[in-house]
Amino acid sequence: MPLMDSTTCTSIRNGNSIAFWKQQWIEAGLVLEDFLTSNLDDDERDAPVSQLILPSGEWNWELLNGKLPDEILPLIAGTDIPKADMGNDKTIWGLESDGRFRLKSAYKLAVEELYEVVGNNWKKLWKWKGPCRINTSFGWPSMRSCLQTKKEHA
Structure with a gap:
């Protein structure tokens, strides 16, 4: 380890x-x-x-x-x-x-x-005023480096 x-x-x-x-x-x-x-x-x-x-x-x-x-x-x-x-x-x-x-x-x-978090990215994500669906589908997964690409999705 x-x-x-x-x-x-x-x-x-x-x-x-x-x-x-x-x-x-x-x-x-x-x-x-x-x-x-x-x-x-x-x-x-x-x-x-x-x-x-x-x-x-x-x-x-x-x-x-x-x-x-x-x-x-x-x-x-x-x-x-x-x-x-x-x-x-x-x-x-x-x-x-x-x-x-x-x-x-x-x-x-x-x-x-x-979660090597740099700067205030998490704070920005919490305060984001955009649609909730975009935030949960894109925002949070991108912060955790787990966005599915087209290749992984297929």
Whole structure:
């Protein structure tokens, strides 16, 4: 589900179940694999976030050197470093500040995706003074992009 993928991300805790390069863990919609500036072998590509942490508890910048553009590195640096005692990683809802899924924000997202309404077109349609038959046969369907063409009608 691409729409859901763009609105969820992973809350990093111990970093054991999050693929560093393949999953959204810095922010919703950001997958580090999309920004690679050099090739990775299969083991590197599947590495969990926890494998890029030094025993001292800091990011292993040496492993990242030359693999990502400079503008991405501060995003990683600004992320909480995973720790073994923080529990398991979990998926969070990116449309709420607390990360909890709420039907209200999911509904709003779905409506925005389905009916990309621009400007005041809906208001104009409600206020239109023309014949009702034209409005219901043409106006409303055109706003929802579901007018039947001659080809579809046949």
